Amino acid sequence: MSTGNWLDARAGGARLSRRGVLVGGGLLVGGGLLLAGCGGRERPSIESRDVGSDRDRNKRRLREILDRQTEAVKNKDEKAYLADLDSSNSDLVEHERMVFANLRQFEFAEFGYNTRRVAAHGDYTFGPVFRITQLTADESPVGAAPAETFRYRLAPKDGRLVIAEITPASPGDQKDALLSGPPADEAWNMTPLRVVQAADNVWLVGDDSVPDLEKFAAAAAAEAAIVRRLWEGRARFPGDVMYLTRDDDNYRRWFSLGKSSNFLPEISGFQTSRTGVRQNGQVYSDQRAGAAILINLKNIRDYYSGEDPRVTMHHELAHSVTAQLRATPSIISDLGSPTWAVEGFATWATGVRWPSEASRYRSQLRNGLGSFKGLPSSKDFYGAKRSLNYLLGWSVFAYIAQIKGREAAVEFYAQVIPLNDTLEPFVELPIFDGICERTLGTSAGAFLEGWQRFVRRGAGA
Amino acid sequence: MTVLVTVAALLAGMLGGGAVGALAGTVTGTPPGSSEPPPMPENFPEGDNRYLPGVTVTLIAKQWLERANSWTCAAEPDPDLERGKYETRCEAPGADISVYAVINHDDDAKVTGIWVACRYRTGSRMCRSLFEKFADALLQSQRELIKPATEWAKKNVDRDSAAVFGGIRMEISLSPHEMQATPWV
Amino acid sequence: MLMVAAIVGLLGALVAGVGAYLPTNRYQATATTVPCRRVVCIPVLKASAVIDALKAKGHPCEQERDHHWKCELMVGTLTFETTIEEVEGLISDVSVLVVRPPDEEPTEAVMDYLLWLAALPYTADEALTEEINDWVVDRIEADEDAEAEIGGYNYYVVTSNPGSIRLRVIGALR
Numbered sequence: 001m002s003t004g005n006w007l008d009a010r011a012g013g014a015r016l017s018r019r020g021v022l023v024g025g026g027l028l029v030g031g032g033l034l035l036a037g038c039g040g041r042e043r044p045s046i047e048s049r050d051v052g053s054d055r056d057r058n059k060r061r062l063r064e065i066l067d068r069q070t071e072a073v074k075n076k077d078e079k080a081y082l083a084d085l086d087s088s089n090s091d092l093v094e095h096e097r098m099v100f101a102n103l104r105q106f107e108f109a110e111f112g113y114n115t116r117r118v119a120a121h122g123d124y125t126f127g128p129v130f131r132i133t134q135l136t137a138d139e140s141p142v143g144a145a146p147a148e149t150f151r152y153r154l155a156p157k158d159g160r161l162v163i164a165e166i167t168p169a170s171p172g173d174q175k176d177a178l179l180s181g182p183p184a185d186e187a188w189n190m191t192p193l194r195v196v197q198a199a200d201n202v203w204l205v206g207d208d209s210v211p212d213l214e215k216f217a218a219a220a221a222a223e224a225a226i227v228r229r230l231w232e233g234r235a236r237f238p239g240d241v242m243y244l245t246r247d248d249d250n251y252r253r254w255f256s257l258g259k260s261s262n263f264l265p266e267i268s269g270f271q272t273s274r275t276g277v278r279q280n281g282q283v284y285s286d287q288r289a290g291a292a293i294l295i296n297l298k299n300i301r302d303y304y305s306g307e308d309p310r311v312t313m314h315h316e317l318a319h320s321v322t323a324q325l326r327a328t329p330s331i332i333s334d335l336g337s338p339t340w341a342v343e344g345f346a347t348w349a350t351g352v353r354w355p356s357e358a359s360r361y362r363s364q365l366r367n368g369l370g371s372f373k374g375l376p377s378s379k380d381f382y383g384a385k386r387s388l389n390y391l392l393g394w395s396v397f398a399y400i401a402q403i404k405g406r407e408a409a410v411e412f413y414a415q416v417i418p419l420n421d422t423l424e425p426f427v428e429l430p431i432f433d434g435i436c437e438r439t440l441g442t443s444a445g446a447f448l449e450g451w452q453r454f455v456r457r458g459a460g461a
Numbered sequence: 462m463t464v465l466v467t468v469a470a471l472l473a474g475m476l477g478g479g480a481v482g483a484l485a486g487t488v489t490g491t492p493p494g495s496s497e498p499p500p501m502p503e504n505f506p507e508g509d510n511r512y513l514p515g516v517t518v519t520l521i522a523k524q525w526l527e528r529a530n531s532w533t534c535a536a537e538p539d540p541d542l543e544r545g546k547y548e549t550r551c552e553a554p555g556a557d558i559s560v561y562a563v564i565n566h567d568d569d570a571k572v573t574g575i576w577v578a579c580r581y582r583t584g585s586r587m588c589r590s591l592f593e594k595f596a597d598a599l600l601q602s603q604r605e606l607i608k609p610a611t612e613w614a615k616k617n618v619d620r621d622s623a624a625v626f627g628g629i630r631m632e633i634s635l636s637p638h639e640m641q642a643t644p645w646v
Numbered sequence: 647m648l649m650v651a652a653i654v655g656l657l658g659a660l661v662a663g664v665g666a667y668l669p670t671n672r673y674q675a676t677a678t679t680v681p682c683r684r685v686v687c688i689p690v691l692k693a694s695a696v697i698d699a700l701k702a703k704g705h706p707c708e709q710e711r712d713h714h715w716k717c718e719l720m721v722g723t724l725t726f727e728t729t730i731e732e733v734e735g736l737i738s739d740v741s742v743l744v745v746r747p748p749d750e751e752p753t754e755a756v757m758d759y760l761l762w763l764a765a766l767p768y769t770a771d772e773a774l775t776e777e778i779n780d781w782v783v784d785r786i787e788a789d790e791d792a793e794a795e796i797g798g799y800n801y802y803v804v805t806s807n808p809g810s811i812r813l814r815v816i817g818a819l820r
Contacts, residue, residue: 505703506756557766
């Protein structure tokens with residue numbers, strides 16, 4: 001930047017005194033100044049100062065660090081990923097080393113950090129930072145990518161700013177403005193993982209309790225293929241990711257499963273969903289942005305001899321393959337798709353795969369029917385009558401398959417699940433009547449009557 | 462003596478002349494600049510930029526929505542004056558409230574903006590077709606841009622996305638699900 | 647002898663006079679602001695001439711209150727807004743705001759608009775105008791709030807609000 005001879009006369013007072021000097025000089029030694037006046041170029045120069053706040057500067061520095069980490073994950077460059085951490089904080093460095101070792105094994109369609117909604121607390125603490133982790137398994141034409149929310153604290157260290165603290169959001173943090181967004185509860189934040197590709201876009205992920213992860217690859221690949229075939233060309237996430245463990249603590253911690261209202265430690269598998277964030281940083285809640293399956297092999301061992309995970313895999317795959325079409329809780333209803341349909345379909349799909357399973361469901365239903373009234377509501381589906389509720393759901397699809405065929409059962413399910421359940425009986429809504437007419441060619445009333453008869457008469461052969 | 466007088470005269474002359482010269486300099490010095498601002502550069506935004514190039518209310522409301530798709534368009538009695546003097550609102554047949562269009566304009570050939578709402582679920586064929594046809598209608602006077610614009614609309618139907626085609630900025634919003642066309646400079 | 651002294655004296659007066667005139671006049675050329683009431687203004691350039699030029703380009707201008715003008719052109723999602731403080735017919739403060747979608751880079755129209763208004767204090771000095779242009783462009787690209795003293799003016803560029811660029815040029819008060 002040119003300084004020029006204006007520089008020393010920059011301040012307001014000095015400028016006036018310069019004028020005095022010039023006039024006085026003219027009075028006294030005009031001739032001398034004539035020469036001097038010809039020689040000098042007197043133009044204002046630009047004295048620029050950055051006036052952005054420390055907070056803005058630090059935020060930009062954070063953005064630079066996040067961009068470098070994004071590149072590091074893409075290039076699988078651990079050194080670059082760890083370069084901007086506070087190296088004296090060994091807990092942080094070791095934790096991030098583990099996260100990096102996990103992330104580098106996954107295949108991302110999009111990885112990066114969204115800071116569009118970042119606010120500051122003081123000059124050094126920023127959030128919410130969204131880590132965008134769209135796996136190729138979750139790719140979708142919908143512009144909302146799976147994200148996890150973090151709060152970052154920077155600190156000056158050896159003349160530069162480094163990351164001093166990374167706080168993950170948990171499901172209970174939604175009131176904290178700097179942590180508001182999808183929880184950061186992916187397993188890769190918590191546990192050293194190993195990732196194995198089982199088939200085209202079928203992935204198995206295990207912790208150190210599953211050193212034999214490869215053993216389950218063939219089963220995962222086969223079950224995924226069968227469920228995808230059943231779903232035909234309908235909208236779905238292109239891939240399936242299954243997390244396997246024999247560790248009850250990990251099972252509870254991963255994806256905050258233990259905090260979910262329907263969690264029971266003895267259940268063998270769960271399907272969980274990823275929440276998406278739009279480019280503008282808004283959480284998109286109209287549709288799931290991804291799905292994952294969790295399986296506790298230890299629980300399976302307690303149920304099925306030989307720790308055969310296929311039934312559990314199949315059931316959870318029936319959830320995850322169809323997850324993109326399922327309704328998400330909304331302002332109008334926080335229930336999501338009718339649970340009888342969601343659990344009923346997965347149970348039915350498993351019975352289609354293994355007729356022996358279907359026979360078991362049938363006899364269990366006969367024994368447990370009791371004072372059967374109708375379809376269970378979503379509100380207390382997982383309550384005390386959970387087992388019966390699953391079986392009643394199963395029977396809906398078993399009935400449709402019997403009278404109209406398998407494809408009709410799948411289509412009926414595909415038309416029901418985009419809708420939210422309601423507190424008044426869902427099956428009494430006009431829209432349900434329309435679905436029955438379209439997919440079964442009967443009214444809702446006739447369909448429900450036929451189904452009840454089917455259940456009372458023993459739910460088929 | 463002579464020298465002294467001459468030097469004295471020189472000094473006196475310089476003092477006097479200097480004073481007069483300095484005064485003249487101060488009084489007559491013309492400040493820089495001119496009384497007129499400089500000419501405006503080529504791309505300086507203009508009033509006419511407010512309107513969608515080549516787009517008319519007739520084209521969108523009458524030809525595309527009403528004639529080709531049996532929509533119904535009517536003047537909105539209470540227009541958003543920030544956007545234009547008039548507002549034309551178009552509704553789909555069969556009282557389908559999930560789709561509608563709003564055209565803001567100053568007169569037929571002065572359209573300040575159009576938006577088309579499509580509240581169907583993501584992945585619906587309805588929205589994809591509607592947005593694609595919207596891009597097509599907007600570029601009737603710039604036909605060479607129809608293909609890239611309709612392809613863009615189809616590809617981005619369920620994403621927050623924007624692109625400029627021939628001075629028209631098309632923007633799709635995922636939620637609320639709609640596509641907007643505004644002039645762009 | 648007196649003759650010689652008189653001639654020398656006159657010559658001395660001439661040399662000194664020209665000598666004093668030129669630097670004083672040059673000084674004026676770089677003083678760049680003129681006092682106007684209690685503040686300073688852009689010399690010579692009439693506020694009305696700037697407003698007329700904007701109006702001629704179709705920018706709607708309104709006198710919001712005494713001596714305070716606002717010209718606001720809205721092009722779809724873009725807003726081009728100039729406010730001018732007028733003192734004794736001159737300009738003491740010009741503030742320019744461009745609002746645009748946060749994801750879009752500033753277009754040529756946005757830059758032409760900002761730079762035309764940034765150059766108003768130094769319309770006669772092409773080289774300096776060029777330097778000011780470069781500075782404004784650099785600051786916008788750096789996306790960092792900045793201020794500069796350029797001659798008798800303070801320039802401010804504020805880009806820290808996503809989706810808006812504000813440029814203000816105000817005579818530096820003494």
